[in-house]
Amino acid sequence: MCGIVGLYLKNPALNDQLGALFEPMLLEMTQRGPDSSGFAIYRDLQPEARLKLVLQCADNDFSWPELAAELTRTFATDVDFKVVHTHCLISMAAEEAAVRRYFARASLPCAVVSIGRHIEIYKEVGLPQQVAGLFNLREARGSHAIGHTRMATESAVTTAGSHPFSTGSDLCLVHNGSLSNHNRLRRKLEKAGAVFRTDNDSEVAAQYLDVQMRQGASLEQALYAALDDLDGFFTFTVGTSDGFAVLRDPIACKPAVMAETADWVAMASEYRALAGLPGVETARVWEPEPATVYVWEQSGRGRTASKRAPEVVAA
Amino acid sequence: MSASETLPTTRVVDLRSSTVRELNQALHDLPPDAALSRWEVRSAAGEHALAVGINAPCTVEIKGHVGYYCAGMNKHAEITIHGNAGTGLAENMMSGRVVLRGNASQSAGATGRGGLLVIEGDAAARCGISMKGIDIVVRGSVGHLSAFMAQRGRLVVGGDAGSALGDSLYEAQIFVRGQVTDLGADCIEKEMRAEHLEALGALLEAAGVNLPARAFRRYGSARTLYHFNVDHADTY
CATH class of the missing domain: 3.30.70.1140 (Phospho-2-dehydro-3-deoxyheptonate aldolase; domain 1)
Known part of the structure; x- marks a missing residue:
């Protein structure tokens, strides 16, 4: 079990409050992952x-x-x-x-x-409250943030094994679940040039996306390819320079809930992490479909986020 | 005696000032033979295990979205949730009635033995998994692997059903109005006879779902997995 949270502010007037809105989301997921925590903040491009x-x-x-x-x-x-x-x-x-x-x-x-x-990742071993305090999360300003609370199942409880995992320029990945074919995939990715720092299965997923995208795949293509190549349970949230993406495996045992208002888009492992967001009472709240890539990003015409139709398939 | 004197007063529990444990303890303290009591729960805020294990004829109105396992193991109570519900809504319900005004996450009505669960929105994956006698009426659609290994009871889906519907089904009945992505192992479409139309019509009416029974198709077990077949020994 782990906890995932993501918050993307569509209304730039809220950017000063990013940390104040996001920290309670992360702390609410402490029960799902009390051993380590981390977050990516997108600010100061x-x-x-x-x-x-x-x-x-x-x-x-x-x-x-x-x-x-x-x-x-x-x-x-x-x-x-x-x-x-x-x-x-x-x-x-x-x-x-x-x-x-x-x-x-x-x-x-x-x-x-x-x-x-754009991205800054901070992560450490310890209760989410301690980790958030060490890096002064509450004061953080920015456009969006991705966070993770870890309950380790696959590998050691270390700073390097904490999430998010950086996956190349301005991308990061957080994972709730466990992958069963990560050792074989790690060897394949090493041949493709990936350098691993941990035995963590989630790092394999992050490197997988990195290798796919360095070989020319778009984020959506890389995520849809992951459905074929990653065996196991996952809800992924991927932070990007101008938004975030969400993907659940086809079995979809690992939870995810999303919510949107005119001012923000958020995702979390559980609704209670969203319950404190302003206007959540009237937000559109839904569960992301299995095996479907959701991408939210800043459009060319202002800061509106949109869900792309999932018709893109792996190259 | 005026009508207002015959109605029990509503006890309001606000979860900003009370804990979930206090709420559930108060509901458990109601004796099974008590007169009807009315409860309203405010500020649910996605909390888990709200109004579980009730064994008394009370009504509970929950305002807001709820977390996991809401209304689980319910006996006798009538529970209405004005919001969405997380995993395992009304799991293992024994009797009574649970109504969800919004959408349910996975495993709604799992293993339920009796009573009626009404979901006015959609339900996600594994709705009615291993149900054992409960009636589940979903106004919207259900996700994949719904009614997996369902043994008894009825699952009614007003919208569409995801893949592997009724996989390894026993004696539960499934009615779907919309599209079925695909049927699970040993689940087949069956003839909708007059007695099914009549029973389904009564169930829809009890659930307050205004859809005509004749718009539904019936699915059930082909009963080919009930016994080990020696001809299939090589495939195991």
């Missing part, structure tokens, strides 16, 4: 040439200023950094692939938690 990285290091003696200086020298860029508990938010001008290569090669004790122009 960087200009085209710049990247945001969130790095994590459990070693308190690790020198973030030294790393920033090293990045400045290596990438010939100015580097802004802000330390948040065990994580460090870095802004720099660089190519994502080059930065990934750098951290894959460098023998550093820190790990890349998220990478993109």
Whole structure:
């Protein structure tokens, strides 16, 4: 059992309240996942040439200023950094692939938690309330957030094994369920260039989407392909730069509920996580269909979200 | 004596100031032979296990969406939910009546032994799974694997039914008005005879669902899975 929550604000006037609206959703799911928690916040979109990285290091003696200086020298860029508990938010001008290569090669004790122009992921072992407090979730501003409360079943309770899992530029994945063919799939994905940090089945799902999309699939195509290639139980929520996507496996044992008003779209494992949102009493509330990809995103004509018809099939 | 004096007063429980445990304990404290009592539950806010295990002829009105297992194991009570319900609505109901004004998540009416469950919206997957005598009337549609291994009782679907309807069915009866994606193993369409039309009409009326019985088709068990067939030994 795990808990998933997602909140996307259609009305930008609410952006200042993202954390205040989202934190209670996450905490409400504590019973579903008390051992670790994490969230992705989409805020402060960087200009085209710049990247945001969130790095994590459990070693308190690790020198973030030294790393920033090293990045400045290596990438010939100015580097802004802000330390948040065990994580460090870095802004720099660089190519994502080059930065990934750098951290894959460098023998550093820190790990890349998220990478993109928009996304910031923070995650830790501990009760959701503690984790939210460590990273000051309540004060967070932004357009949308994805969160997870973990009750580990498949692998160790560690920071790296917590969700969300970064799946490449500005994407992240949270998972409720368990995959049964993840070991075989992990070996296949490693041959396709994926580098794994944990034994976690959900990381395999995240890397699967990453590999699919690097091979040219759209997010929807990658998710529909996942229905064929992933064996097991899942409700996934995928955070994207301008929205989020939801997919349940065809058996649909793992719960999910969605709600929408003129101001926001939200999803959660259980309705009680949505019960505090403003206007939820009159929101459209529904259960996402099994084996159907739901995508909500900012349209070209303002901040309206829409569900795409699920006719796209895997390439 | 005026009408208002004969009606019991309604006891209001607001879950912002009372716990679910206090609510359920108060409902359990009603003796089975008590006179009718009326309850209203406010601020449900998706809480789990509301109004479960009642064994008394009371009426309970629940305002708001409810979480898992609402009205489970109900005996005698008439429970109305003004909202949507999570997993396992009215599971293992013994008797009484549960009415849901909105949509139900998976496994609504699971294993129910008696009583009537009315869902005015849609029900998700596995509606009436392993039902054992309950009547379930869904005004809208039901998801996949509904009435899986259903043993007794009736599942009535005013809309469509998802795939594998009635898989491994025993003696429960299924009536569907709309499309059936596909039938599960050993579930077949059966003739709608006069006695079925009459019984279904009475059930629809009892459920307050205004649909004509003749618009429904009947499904039931082909009864080929009841006994081990030695000719099929190789397939096991």
